[in-house]
Amino acid sequence: MQARLLLEDGTLFTGKGFGSEGESVGEVVFNTGGTGYQEVVSDPSYCGQIVTMTNPLIGNYGITRDDFESFRPYIHGLVVRRHETIPSNWRAEYSLDHLLKTYGIIGISDIDTRMLTRRIRQFGTMKGILTTGNERVEELLERLGATPLLRDQVARTSTPTLFKSPGEKERIVLIDFGSKYGIMRELNKRGCDVIVVPHDTSADEIRRINPDGIQLSNGSGDPKDVPHAIETIRQLIGEYPIFGICLGHQLFALASGADTGKLKFGHRGGNHPVKELSTGRCYITSQNHGYAVLDESIKGTELEVTHINNNDKTIEGLKHKKYPAFSVQYHPEASPGPLDNNHLFDRFIEMIREHKRANPMRARQAHLSETLRGELHYAQK
Structure with a gap:
């Protein structure tokens, strides 16, 4: 099966198709990871993007159920130099080709991914159309334009309803902007009682959950496309310890008066x-x-x-000078990637405990009991 990738500047790549058949439009980007293609494909932060893997061999170790970072892939296409159809890995349950077919995602192989990557580096990310059809290039360019x-990537990838991943220690509200499972795993490993809420959950709704801390997840797209989240975070800064990751880092910066721009x-x-x-x-990071926080916008x-x-020299980490809140642009949960930065979750937990020691509160059980008594009294009236 032939497949073609056409960039908005007219550059055409012709190769072999795998995965699904059809046509897809997305922002063409590249990933330089040497391994971890399953985590990349299932990372919600790639929603709407056609992902080019610079590693020349993809698919060689197959797909396993334990390595997913979300319920399903959200990419709009996968571009590789060589696609290995028969995986060699005792953990593999099926092939990359099978995964893409299951979710209607087009793959293209046997093209010069080095040339494509160099073109993106020189001219920046651009729109592309990936197709297994036979339309003329002029028709494809017209549809692409x-x-x-x-x-609306955040709305597409966020959980539609609140759910809980129980633990016995600190209660963490994880605001899901397209969160990777790795964040919840790291919090659960530390005994946290994690409550995952949709991206449009209001500050008052979060207060009613009575959390000890708030985790702002990663996500895709322009942070300015979710102004409701910026306002929610602005209201919560200073009330609860906050830790932002990736898109959560950018939203935390915007809520604090800084600005962001596209790389x-x-x-x-x-x-x-x-x-x-x-x-x-120096840490090696995933x-x-x-997008990134603009350096000059931090002043004031x-x-x-x-x-x-x-x-x-772009900004990779921030902290609030007055309140217990910090953020990083990279992924400390490292899926895939190095494990250098897992300690940031320990730092977040310690920040929560320091905040609670400095601001003693009523026991959560007493608070809930008072709430129930109030509701019972109202019902009796």
Whole structure:
């Protein structure tokens, strides 16, 4: 099966198709990870994007149910140099081709992914159309120009309803902007009682849950496309300890008065060096984002830069000067990627405990009992 990838600048790649048949439009990006294609494909942050893997061999270890980062893939296409149809891995349950067919995702192989990556690096990310059809290039370009990129990725990938992942220790509200499972796993490993809520949950609804801390998840797209989330976070800063990751980092910055902008080609991969300013130490991080907090916008806010990217000096970490709140642009849950930064979840838990020691509150059970007594009294009246 032939497949073609056409970029909005007219560049055409012709290769072999795998996965599903059909046509798909998305933002063409690249990921530099040496492994972890299943986690990449199932990362909700790639919603609406056609993902190019720079590693030349993809599919060689198949797909396993334990390595998914979301309920289903949200990518709009997968571009690889070589697609291995027969996986060799004792954990594999089925092939990458089977996964893409199941969810109607088109794949293309046997094209020059190095040339494609260099073109994106030179000219920036751009729209592309991936097809297994035989339409003329002029027709494809016309359809590509008439098809806008998604702006509602957060709504597409967020949980529609509240759900709970029980634990016996700190209660964490995880606001789901397209969260990877790895975040919930790391919190659960620390005994946290995690309550996952939709992206449009209001501040008052979160207060009624009576959390000890708030986790802002990763997600896809432009953070300014979810102004309701910015307002919710603005209301909660100072009331609860907050930890933001990726899109959550950008939303935390916007809620604190800073600004964000689009990067030329983004940071996507498991090998990005990040410098911690307080220690001078360099961490290798897993990243997936196309937007960043603008350095000049930090002036005049209550934010302090804690980490920078060693490649392009963009902001990778922030903390609030007055309140217990911090964020990072990279993925400390590292799925896939290095495990250098798991300690940030420990830091978040310790911040929650310090906040509770400094601000003693009534026991949660007593609070709930009073609420129930009030409801019973009202019912009797």
